[in-house]
Amino acid sequence: MELFIDITLLTFLCITAMAITVIRKLFCAVMLASIFSLLCACLFVTMDAVDVAFTEAAVGSGISTVLMLAALNLTHSREKRPPHQPLVALLVVGVTGIVLMYGTMDLPVFGDAAAPIHHHVAPRYIEQSPLEVGPPNFVTSILASYRGYDTLAETIVIFTAGLSVIALLGIRDRYAGRPIPSDRSAMKDYVVLRIVAKMLMPFVFLFALYVQFHGDYGAGGGFQAGVIFASGVIIHSLTLGRDRTLKAFPHQFLRGLATVGVLIYGGTGLASILRGGNFLDYSVLAATQLKGQHLGIFLVELGVGLTVFSIMILMYYAFSYRREP
Amino acid sequence: MNHLPVFQVLLPLLGAPLCLLVRRGTLSWLVATLASWGGLAISLALLHHVSHTGPITYNLGNWPAPWGITYHVDALNAFVLLIVTTVAALTLPYALQSVNLEISEENRPLFYTLLLICLAGLLGIVITGDAFNMYVFLELSSLSAYALIGLGKRRRALTAAFQYLVMGTIGATFILIGIGLLYSLTGTLNIQDLASRIALIPASAYGHRTLITAFAFLTVGFSLKLALFPLHLWLPNAYTYAPSVVTVFLAATATKVAVYMLLRFSFSILGSRFVFEQLTLGKIMLLPSLAAIIIASLVAIFQYDIKRMLAYSSVAQIGYMTLGISLHSHTGLMAGILHMFNHALMKGALFMAMGAVSYRVGSVYLTDFRGLGRRMPLTMAAFVLGGLSLMGVPLTAGFISKWFLVKAALEIGWWSVTAIILIGSLLAVIYIWRVVETAYFNPLHEIEHGQEEAPLGLLIPLWVLVGANLYFGIDTSIPVDMASWAASALLEGTMQ
Amino acid sequence: MNLAGHYNYWVAIFLMMTGFYVVISRGNLIKKLIGLNLFSTSVFILYISLGKIHGATAPIADDRFQLYSNPVPHVLILTAIVVGVATTAVGLALITRIYEQYGSIEEDDIRIKDESL
Missing domain, CATH: 1.20.120 (Four Helix Bundle (Hemerythrin (Met), subunit A))
Structure with a gap:
């Protein structure tokens, strides 16, 4: 089969x-x-x-x-x-x-x-990570802790992509400080679509939160959660009008949020240094190793989620507002 | 103090978001400049440390070697780190005025942020001891480089950036395939661990064919990134149309870092015996290197955009570096490594001079240089000295690396290669002379402009680099010792 | 080597080469980018294939299972996927600007417009 x-x-x-x-x-x-x-x-x-x-x-x-x-x-x-x-x-x-x-x-x-790939480094992750790091999902343990530094770089990669898109396309904040004009959504006439989208949205956001905080136990994590959250917002924007979305999530706010996400990740690493460990050594963050790892993973996943969420929406804005008067 | 290796990368990496937060062009510049100077200080400290107490290892997340990602600083990467940070520390002071002219106000904080990320990416590639981490940082630096090039004023900057994006991504994907194949054979990504486990795979055994393929893909990937002839097609456009500051920075660092990756994978992971004796990397690289030296230099002679001319000259100079590697001797390798350093100095200086000319004149076509010898005497004097170094005239840094390269070729009795090295230098004389002739011996046909020198903010970094070209041409001990030391470490086959 | 044991790799290679072919043979910039995506996504298949163990389950600890597939390629590919989408986004931004400046996203047209200057 x-x-x-x-x-x-x-x-x-x-x-x-x-x-x-x-x-x-x-x-x-x-x-x-x-x-x-x-x-x-x-x-x-x-x-x-x-x-x-x-x-x-x-x-x-x-x-x-x-x-x-x-x-x-x-x-x-x-x-x-x-x-x-x-x-x-x-x-x-x-x-x-x-x-x-x-x-x-x-x-x-x-x-x-029997392939060598399964017998050198990987066994330790499978055997030890629930004891050393905690989460039953080995992928989360490796991603956020053993190879957490790759993930920091990955977060900055997506951050860089967002900034590059903004630098190349620019986002014009036409309504900064002004009331938005009435709804001019392209989908205004599609009543079914709008109602279904509206009904779906809470579930999308709820699911995103679940993915964010449940990544330790099942599939998912900050990155996926950020993408799902952003998709929810994009649906909102497509069906209810992007100007409303821009008002709810102004682009300067998102830019700040993306930066904060990166700084949370980096800051968690720096906090480990301040508490006497190596960079990104979460074990020193709390009283016991497992608690420390748990806290560390929670924080870095949060950072990833925030950055990914805001960058995805910023990119969407950059493309969708490009040909405006 | 023992956290130095990680701060080498973190300073620019986390300086970048701060750069964005301050949101004012000049403040962002200040943050970026401080981060780059801090980086230079750290790389000097690291070099000092490595040369006195041996290689440094730093376990990120405190996970031991094959399980976590480690930083490993030895003779070679300490030297390359120094090259990159030195260039960055000089480029950023230079950037302030040049960027104010070339980049729109709202994009300036973004520009500095991307520049810092690019710097962090390059440093991350060089310092890491983990093959996959190297790939991630490679993509980080490349991605920011694409955007930075695309911010050039002319519309061809966009197509140049896109072409670089396509070729760069193909290169990176090839590297990803290569790393994946190596990983499938060994089950590890740590560079030292990879080396020791690959050494155990005997020449006739199962797994050998995968090793050869991995090597082929990695070599092609790195050759794309380092612009080895004929995979250099992205480079001339990218360097010509990028903003001045970006050209200075990338020309002096990015290709050297790619050469570093090639060295690291060939010598430290696959082992020089496997790569040179079984796969004859030396012979494979020899022809493209020689072709680069001759053909790219010839093409440079016929360019009218002087930035483009210097870009082709870069392709030729990269040929000298790979030629040094392909000679597969201590002297050859040392000459190649030394040329990474010297080429960063001379191309940095020459492109800075271009930026200064472009600041005053607006463009850098050959005709724009008429009368510049009198109009911008300091800039043009710097250009002449940088040009002399590029030709390899005695008492300049360029002479030293060519000298060792010739010596290495003669050691194994390759007269024809020696001849080609010298012909390459002669061609450099011709293309530099065209500019010098126009600048000094071609009277202005318009009204005399009077003296209109570039501002001090551009001239000081330029002359510091020119000074370095002269200093290291006379007092050669420091770079020669370091290059020689790095070459010995590489030839021993393991990361020392 | 045997056919049954390697078909997964070979299909991945075929897909990779299809993507690679699209990148280098097509002149349309968006098509090139799609090809690039195809190329890298197929490399992901190769990586994930390397991590699979027959009879194993997803790498999430559970008392009911003893054998798990190798989680390391998964982690690497998660990172690579992010790198891929980042490259796509930057590429698309460049294409948009190129279209605004040149009025075309075909390599040939763009070359002609540059040379006519």
């Missing part, structure tokens, strides 16, 4: 990928890319990577697609016919693929429990 699902998903992935190469309507290509991500997310679930699947679904088929569509709206939606037969490209790709195939010949068989 597992094999069957695996093969079906892989087949669909191949078909989607091929379709993306040939299709020239960019809108379709973007939607196909979104489907590709969703299929990947399913594949990740079959391979036990639930956290990754969650993130891929939220980011790859969610936020990426929203951004792509927003950019498409600002640019051109049809690709020109390629002027020549790309033989060189085929050659480069062919050679690269063959080299890579050659390399995989010596890889351990798929799913082999």
Whole structure:
């Protein structure tokens, strides 16, 4: 059964990928890319990577697609016919693929429990992390504690992306200090959509909070929560009018919030130094090691969540307000 | 005091959000400048520490080596850290006036924030002892670099940034594949641990083919990032259209850090024996390096945008660095490492001079240089001295690295390579001379402008770098000793 | 090596190369970016495949299970996904500006407009 699902998903992935190469309507290509991500997310679930699947679904088929569509709206939606037969490209790709195939010949068989990858560093995480760090979700322990420094960098990567988008596109705060004009949403006439969206929103936010604070026990964490929260706000903006959203979450506020998120993460690390540990050594933050780790992970996940949430909305603003008078 | 390694990166990394919080251009600049100076102080302290008491290790989160991420500072990365922080500490004072002219007011805090993040990314790549952490910081520095280049005034800055984004991401993805394959063979990401476990894989055994593929992908990825000929296509546009400050900073640091990554993976992880004797990296790199020196220098001669000319010259100079590596001898490696330092000094100075010209004249086409010898005497004098260093004239820093490179080629009796090195220098004479001739011997056809020197804020950092070019051309002991020491450490095959 | 044991890697490689092909053969900038996404997402499949163990379960501690898949590739790929979306966002911002300045997002048109100056 597992094999069957695996093969079906892989087949669909191949078909989607091929379709993306040939299709020239960019809108379709973007939607196909979104489907590709969703299929990947399913594949990740079959391979036990639930956290990754969650993130891929939220980011790859969610936020990426929203951004792509927003950019498409600002640019051109049809690709020109390629002027020549790309033989060189085929050659480069062919050679690269063959080299890579050659390399995989010596890889351990798929799913082999005896592969070296499972026997050196990973066992300690699986055996010790509930005792050393606490959370039953090993991914959370590694992400936030053992390799917490990577995650700090990752938070700053998303922070950087947000700032880069703002620097390149700019956000014009037209209503700073002024009352907003009446609702001019494009979706105003879609009553069903508006009502459903309104009803869904509390659940979206509730789910985001659950993902934020329950990441220790199940799949999820600050990053996914931030993305979900931001998606809720984006739905709000799409159905009820973006000016209302801009009033509820002014962009200067979000900029501050993103910065605060990064500083919470960095500050947690600095606090460990002040209390006599190494950078990001949460064990020294509280009386016992486990309590300290718990507190540390809570704080850094909070920082990640805040930054991701605000940056996602800022990016959305930047694209959606671009072509304004 | 024992937290020094982590603060090397944290200072710019956490300085960046602060930069954004203050929200005023000049205040942001102040924060960024202080962070960069602090970084320089820390890198000097680290170098001092490493040279006296040996390599330093710092466990982030207090998790021991293969389980957590560790910082590892040895001879090579202490030296590269010094190069990067020195350039940053000089670029930021230079930035204030140049940025005020080239970047819109609302974007200035963002600009400094991104510059600090780029600096933090580069430092993070160099200092870390973890392969995946290196990838993350590589992407951090690249991402901010794309945006910084895109902030250039001309519209071609945007296409240049996009081209760099595509090629850079392909490179980074290749590196990601390479790291993944290495990880699948060993189950570890720590650089020292990787080295010791890869050394256990015998040449004929299962796993060897994966190792070769990993090496191939890593080499192509790094070559894209360091702009090795013919994968350099992103570089000329990116350097030409980026804001002056960004060009100075990236030209003097980013490619050197990519060279560092190549060195680290070839020597410290895969081991020089495997890489050079079995996979003949030396022979693979030799041809592109020589082609870079000749072809890129020739192309530089025909450029009319002088920033573009210097960008092609950078491609050629990178050829000298990889040539040094491909000679696979102590002297060659040392020459390559030394040239990282010297090239940072000379290209930093030359691009700063370009920024100064662009500040007064508005653009840097060859025709803009007419009469500049009289109009901006100090800037042009600095350009001439930087140019002499680039050619490799005795008593300048550039001479020293070329000298060792020639020596390394002669040691193994490669006369043809020696000839190519010298031809490369001659070509540099030609393209620098074109500018000098225009500036000093081509009378202004308009009304005499009188003296209109660039402001001191630009001239002082410029002349500090020019001074360094001259100083290290005469008193060679410091960089030569450090490069030699780093080369020996690398050739021993392990991170010392 | 055997066919049944490696097909997962090979399909991942095929997908990667499809993405890579789109990046280098297409002149439309948005299409290039989609290709780049395809390329990196397929690398994620390779990584996650490396972490899978037959008969194991998701790496969340539970008394009912003894064997868990390797969580390390998951952590690495979480980071890589974030890097991917960050790159996409910056790329799209650049494309938007390019369209405003050039009126096109086709590489050829842009080249012609630059050369005509």
